[in-house]
Amino acid sequence: MTDETRPATPLLDTIASPADMKRLSDAQLHQLADELRVETISAVSETGGHLGAGLGVVELTVALHAIFDTPRDRLIWDVSHQCYPHKILTGRRDRIRTLRQGGGLSGFTKRSESPYDPFGAAHSSTSISATLGFAAARDLGGTPEHGIGDCIAVIGDGAMSAGMAYEAMNNAGHLKKRLIVILNDNEMSIAPPVGAMSSYLSSLYAGAPFQEFKAAAKGAVSLLPQPFQEGAKRAKDMLKHMTVGGTLFEELGFSYVGPIDGHDLDQVLAVLRTVRARATGPMLIHAITRKGKGYGPAERASDKGHGVSKFDVVTGEQKKSPSNAPSYTKVFARSLIAQAEADPRIVAVTAAMPDGTGLDLFAERFPARCFDVGIAEQHAVTFAAGMAAGGMRPFAALYSTFLQRGYDQVVHDVAIQRLPVRFAIDRAGLVGADGPTHAGAYDIAFLANLPGFTVMAAADEAELVHMVATAAAHDEGPIAFRYPRGEGVGVEMPERGEVLEIGRGxxxxxxxxxxxxxxxxxxxxxxxxxxxxxxxxxxxxxxxxxxxxxxxxxxxxxxxxxxxxxxxxxxxxxxxxxxxxxxxxxxxxxxxxxxxxxxxxxxxxxxxxxxxxxxxxxxxxxxxxxxxxxxxxxxxxxxxxxxx
Structure with missing residues (x-):
């Protein structure tokens, strides 16, 4: 795409930093959001990357930078794969088409890249902990040369399925520090959400309308924008949709406002202005958004355009390099299906990555034997250990970099008990555009030092077939096999995997x-x-x-x-x-x-x-x-x- 074919963005062209947004009217902020969305689509069409998540938070991004005083106010994005619009508004637009390339912008927030990225991320569910840490540092006089203002976390509903988010909320409710958590509820993280939390969030907005007096009973009216308190018909209608009441969050010590429409910029601006002016302790704003919002091909995609290669903006068709060799991930999935067809004890576990690990294919064939536990790697490991102790043959399919999050469970719940959990370790080695946060660099070292563990690595896609068969047959303790991202080397594939002799090269x-x-x-x-x-x-x-x-x-x-x-x-x-x-x-x-x-x-x-x-x-x-x-x-x- 040339400069001549890129979309016109006259208002965005005037924004060098969030300070420039302070002079804009609300009507101009609407225009800015529209231009920011088309610029994000245009940039990612040239670089590839995480598209849908960023499109879902365009209005939130504009509102946050317009209302708050970043970078003094600390804005922390959970996972941060949704941060491309944020980067465009914070002085990095001139480099946005270097995303995820050598020497270019990171696809995630990165402290060394910008003062507007106060905390780096790429794994989920860390934002509330970090935000509470900033709030505590603020109240203790940390970084006096710059000062710390408000502390805001933006966390997706998928990331809220991880235990760390609740550990942080429990602590925040106890400490009663002023901080703001925005729950970006798009009903989808990477795959469709699973679990009781997803059902609970759905019930919060499915239950509307509620009587506006319910807000008064919960003491929430004072936190709502002034127009909503004045009795106008529109205010009453909005109030009904904003005061369902988040009992779970309130029990954890948070004042709850929501659900609000995360794409209604007027509503978002009003809520943020009031919360900034009046909040005294932990506050949770529940915003309903749509992943891929505003770009038809992303909205229609099963993953809402989560991770894309370069694509044609008009059609959304991705430009993938042709390859005759199957991907390692698909080889694993097909091999596991073949083993499971012969052995009803084989089950599969993933932590919110069914597509990425290939277990979506396994789930199609064996829906009752495939378990997506959400973004909860610790639970995934121990859940698999329990199934192994119960007589099943579980395969826990996790990226190497995500398995790190469940290491205590690997040691304590699997290795010490010598339970035959099979670890299929995807994305082993260096993974390219996602950089060091997703590199599978450490699993050999942290698994091979555990007594009784068997650790394998496939040299090619044919070897991977044999290692799946070997793991399926191995009941003498935990076993792991690792393989990289991307296509195989094009070797001849066996019809069926052979069980390898353990410890023989x-x-x-x-x-x-x-x-x-x-x-x-x-x-x-x-x-x-x-x-x-x-x-x-x-x-x-x-x-x-x-x-x-x-x-x-x-x-x-x-x-x-x-x-x-x-x-x-x-x-x-x-x-x-x-x-x-x-x-x-x-x-x-x-x-x-x-x-x-x-x-x-x-x-x-x-x-x-x-x-x-x-x-x-x-x-x-x-x-x-x-x-x-x-x-x-x-x-x-x-x-x-x-x-x-």
């Missing part, structure tokens, strides 16, 4: 002098590096470890005995597979015999968003860098010297 090629032991999908880069090395007369041996725990002791010691150097490579952080191999070699005295050992792991930094290839370049894990590592360990002249 496989030789890929025999060579001399140096052996490379790969764990995971860097194997393809290793093989490319070997082709480059053969041009120099160096032919490494290559093995696929398959297991980080238990290690294939015989394979590793054999490679160490037959080569002068051994290199491991994994898409994980220090403390993982390479560390376990080094421990084995040290205990066996192999280093005393002069073996040269190197472990290629993710560096001890958080790698910013970019293409996966560029991120792995930073990590030193692409074929040319693997080649260079082999040359270094063998003491051979570098590539640059050879090519000079």
């Amino acid at each position: 496989r030789m890929i090629r025999d060579g001399a002098r140096v052996a490379i032991l790969s764990f995971g999908t860097r194997l393809a880069e290793v093989m490319t590096a070997c082709e480059r090395l053969e041009a120099r007369g160096i032919a490494p041996s290559v093995a696929d470890a398959r297991f980080a725990k238990p290690l294939d002791r015989d394979l590793i010691l054999d490679l160490a005995a037959r080569h002068e150097a051994l290199i491991t490579i994994e898409e994980g952080a220090v403390g993982g597979f390479g560390s376990h191999v080094a421990q084995l070699l040290a205990n066996e005295g192999v280093f005393d015999a002069g073996l040269k050992f190197r472990a290629i792991v993710l560096p001890d930094i958080f790698i910013d968003q970019n293409s996966p290839a560029a991120m792995y370049e930073v990590a030193g894990m692409n074929a040319p860098q693997i080649e260079a590592k082999v040359l270094e360990v063998l003491g051979v002249a570098s590539m640059d010297t050879r090519r000079a």
Whole structure:
């Protein structure tokens, strides 16, 4: 899209920061919201990203920045995938078309990016805790050089399904700090909402109209905008829809106002102005919104345009690169369905990510055996543990970065009890545009150090099929297998998975002098590096470890005995597979015999968003860098010297 074809936004063009919005009339704020929506659609059509969530909060975003004094007033977005309109209004419009690209804007709020992002986020349900922390710091005199004003959290109904949100609300009600929580209720997080909370929120607005006197009985009228108290017919009608009463929130110590129409800018402005002027303690504003609002293709999509690639603005058609190889996620889903058809004890658990993990396909085939527990990874793990203890064979399908949130339960409820929960770990390794918050960097290290755990990594999509079968058959304790985001490498697929021998790797090629032991999908880069090395007369041996725990002791010691150097490579952080191999070699005295050992792991930094290839370049894990590592360990002249 060129400058000539981008939408006209004359009023938005005058907004360099929220301060510029203070001079606008309410009528102009309506125009600004309309222009902000089309600018968001235009920008995301060029970059891809989270579209629907941002479109659903356009009016809220405009109202918040118009009414409050950001950044002195701290505005904290939960998950923050809805923050693109916020970024446009806070001095970053000139970079909005760099979203999620190397060197560009983050797709989430990021403290180092702007003072208007007071708290970084990308996982859910943290906003109320952080906002309460800001409020406590304010009351204790924190950051006196700038000061802290109002503290506002915007949290979606999906994020309210996580226990951390209630822990924070319980504490906020106890401390009675002045803070404002806006519950952005769009009846949808990523997938349609599940659970009792969703039903409760629905009942709040399904029960309207209520008598306006109910508000007086609850002491809420004084918090409503003045026009609503004056008795006009419109005020009475609005009042009926705003005073259903949120008993649960009130019991937690919050004054409740709602539901309000989150797309009625006049209503939102009026409520925010009054709340800002009169609130004294914790306040919850319940706003009903529509994900994807104002863009037909997003509104019609099953996920409301949650995560999109680049697309045509007119049609909404996404521009995806063609690939003949299936995605790892679909391979997992199809393999699990095949296993479940033969074993009625197999069940599946996900935490609000049925589409992302492929379990939507499993749910279509086995609706009674698939459980979406909402954004509640801790519960998901222990729920799966309970099913395992009850005789089922549960597969807990979670992104690596989300599994981190349930680690205590993995240790205490699964590992110590040696329960055979199967962990399908999606998005292993570096994931590209979502950046460090979503990188699956640590699961090898934090799982392989647990007694009795079996930890596998698929080198390609065919290996993933075998690992699903292996996990299904494994009843001797917890087992995990990891695989990356995106398409496979295009290998021939087996008709059915074979059960692998636990703790046994496989030789890929025999060579001399140096052996490379790969764990995971860097194997393809290793093989490319070997082709480059053969041009120099160096032919490494290559093995696929398959297991980080238990290690294939015989394979590793054999490679160490037959080569002068051994290199491991994994898409994980220090403390993982390479560390376990080094421990084995040290205990066996192999280093005393002069073996040269190197472990290629993710560096001890958080790698910013970019293409996966560029991120792995930073990590030193692409074929040319693997080649260079082999040359270094063998003491051979570098590539640059050879090519000079």
